[in-house]
């Protein structure tokens with residue numbers, strides 16, 4: 407067996423719930439370097455928090471900022487992170503300074519100021535204390551974490567227990583958001599929670615850009631008149647919300663046909679779970695576990711107005727070749743906009 411073949415075999419055999427080193431297997435010859443991060447390898451999680459002594463802390467200039475990493479570009483956005491159904495999901499959008507879900511806290515997530523949690527399954531929320539703790543370690547500003555309102559109190563307790571365990575401060579801003587509620591992220595960005603359909607309480611998020619727009623009643627006026635109105639103190643502009651990126655978390659395909667989710671289906675880029683991709687798993691099985699089957703996406707393909715669709719959260723039962731084949735077999739209208747997120751495979 408070739409070296410790469412044996413590494414691949416090792417990777418497959420390691421895909422178990424206790425595998426913390428999946429991604430480091432992808433680049434075995436590069437050193438794992440916590441502070442200078444010139445490799446796209448992720449740091450073993452334990453090594454970060456072993457450095458509790460102040461003298462061991464890195465200088466702020468040495469924050470982990472990997473220069474080389476895998477990134478998928480769709481429209482104006484880069485997407486990084488890792489996603490394997492049931493193991494860990496964390497999708498990072500550096501341009502928005504956002505991480506969606508945090509199964510185990512990949513290193514790159516630490517640089518994001520906002521964390522949006524879709525639901526409380528551990529493969530989506532397990533890394534939350536490490537995310538906050540590591541930002542504290544690097545003296546970064548406390549992050550803002552948005553969770554479904556119904557889990558907020560329990561997440562507060564989780565942090566409280568960690569504070570009691572190690573005496574750390576774990577500073578952060580925790581925001582509970584209900585479906586339909588918005589959160590102003592500042593810098594012309596707004597987030598809104600939308601309904602998803604999973605086996606436990608869940609929600610997705612749409613991130614909007616907030617743009618100034620001339621009010622309808624002033625459209626068509628000569629520019630001199632508009633200028634005069636503006637100078638006389640008349641508010642001539644209103645705001646327009648443009649759905650940029652939507653993230654579903656785990657959900658059945660029902661969110662696609664939910665009338666209230668029009669902005670999700672119109673977002674420039676939709677990041678959605680498709681846990682199962684072929685006949686080896688049935689639609690019924692997917693629904694039983696609150697997930698989406700790619701065949702449902704195909705059946706509803708006319709509902710997708712997105713410029714790009716990023717499919718995530720593939721089941722560990724699927725081999726990477728199966729996923730690639732399924733993507734190739736998508737109807738053309740869907741295929742030309744679709745991307746499979748295979749980080750972690």
Ligand SMILES: [Zn+2]
Nearest residue numbers: 491492529656
């Ligand atoms: Zn999941």
Ligand SMILES: [Zn+2]
Nearest residue numbers: 525527604656
């Ligand atoms: Zn789940």
